Amino acid sequence: MKLFNLPDLGEGLQEAEIVTWQVKPGDSVQQGQLLLSVETAKAIVEIPSPEAGIIAKCYGEDGDIVQVGDPLVEFRIESGTATAPPPQPKREDPGAVVGEVKSGAEVIRERPSEISNRAGGGIKATPAVRALAKQLDVDLSIVTPTGPKDTVTAADIQRVAKILAEVGPMELLRGVRRSMARSMAQAHAEVVPVTLFDVVDIQHWKTGEDVTVRLIRAILAACEAEPALNAWYDAHAIGRRLLKKVHLGIATDTPDGLFVPVISDVGQYSAGQLREQLDQIKQAVKERSIAPDRLRGNTFTLSNFGTIAGRHANPVVVPPTVAILGAGHSYDAVVAVNGEPHVHRVLPLSLTFDHRAVTGGEAGRFLGVLMQSLSE
Incomplete structure (x- = not known):
């Protein structure tokens, strides 16, 4: 007998959940034939057979969580000599x-x-x-x-x-929700979060204005004026890397959990192209067909939670990023215009930053430029 163990799936992932088996004991398989599908924190991955042979045993059932290096399949070798499966580690x-x-x-x-x-x-x-x-x-x-x-x-x-x-x-918790739980625990353990709150007057916006696209353009302007918030922080080296291009993570709510697909170099797109990118990643997340490389590498994050409910929040900064902007639900408020009270539409904003890497002044200037962009 010969064992095939769960291989290293990359991205530092150490476990996966079995989604469905495509083979059963007694089946004859060819090299490269699909054995099973597993779900990681990033995506659903199909695992092919490393060789041709006959399946003697499948380890695990649908829904089981397996660790990298755990046995998945036992192949029957030509000699037909049976060997006992390796002893499983005892849990004392x-x-x-x-x-x-x-x-x-x-x-x-x-x-x-x-x-x-x-x-x-x-x-x-x-x-x-x-x-x-x-x-x-x-x-x-x-x-x-x-x-x-x-x-x-x-x-x-x-x-x-x-x-x-x-x-x-x-x-x-499984799959995406399991990954989210671990990310949130890491963020809580490492990040020193501070949140700035404010509201911006958007009364002048045209009817049907694309709020997400406006927010993205404003984030670009703010990152250019204050690059400290478009960065990665290294807790071990106690240092930061300022990045020239903005790779924007878009927090996306789904029944399976929170996804954060990334639009790489978001500044290269026009307003119309940004809407196309947003629609594409939203559909890909919905279908669970988004490529793993589109779920990593963000340098800044946007959470437009106001499309669901809520005005202000304390968005969570996930390492190695150092900042996240939350946009709440817009509402009518009384504002002063030339000393006179008027009812205008306002948009609440919540900017959380990691105070290990970003100063209050840097965060304040960032938010100021962002609000100025939204006011234009």
């Missing part, structure tokens, strides 16, 4: 105990353990309580301890188990 459970699990009514006399493990590193709980948590499928890290010296008790486990039973089963 430090909370497991031998013996009967005590009920919450019993007094637990064991010494609380603070052994670090995936279910609750550094959490004070006796072995019996850890076993009860395992039995009731309760993650110790989400339990608020009420015992002496912040020790988790059996009653704490039972309380949380009852709550979890009421809210329903766990829904694991």
Whole structure:
């Protein structure tokens, strides 16, 4: 037998979700024939057979998440000699105990353990309580301890188990949503975010004005005037790279999660061409046919969340970029014109920047030029 493992899919991706198998045990396949499709954080990838042969075993089912290097397919070699599949790594459970699990009514006399493990590193709980948590499928890290010296008790486990039973089963995040969760966690851990809020008067805009295109043109003008916000920050080197071309990421909401397709060198396009680019990437995202290279390399991000709802927000800067502009829902407001009150249409703006790489002055000047562009 010969194993074929999940290959390196590039882009630093370490896992993928099996979408669908195209083969089954007993099938004869040719080199290059499609074996299965997997979904990564970037796109759906088709994996071909590395050689011709007969499929002896398929590892994993539709919906399973596999890591790079995990076995996918076992091929039967010509000799027909069967070998046992490689042993899977054992997942040790430090909370497991031998013996009967005590009920919450019993007094637990064991010494609380603070052994670090995936279910609750550094959490004070006796072995019996850890076993009860395992039995009731309760993650110790989400339990608020009420015992002496912040020790988790059996009653704490039972309380949380009852709550979890009421809210329903766990829904694991997959594909794009899984990637989004990791990106947001990275951003929260690394970025020092600051957000500037303002509104710009757009009363003079023509009926049917393309808001997204106007925002893109304004971003270009602001990046030219204040290049510090069109940059990548390197946390390890503690340095930044200012970029001459603006590769704009457009935050796009879908039922599968948040995509950020990129329009490379956005400044090369006219207003009409920008609308064509926006329509193309929107359709490609909807069909899940967008190329992986169109989901990376952005230097600045635009989130036009106002098309859904909301005026202001705290958009999240995802490393290595250092800034993101959010445009809220436009509304009518009373403004002063030559000392007289008038009702004008205004557009709320939210500019978040990474204060490690961008100063408040740089961000303020950027926003000022952007608003001036939108006012013209």
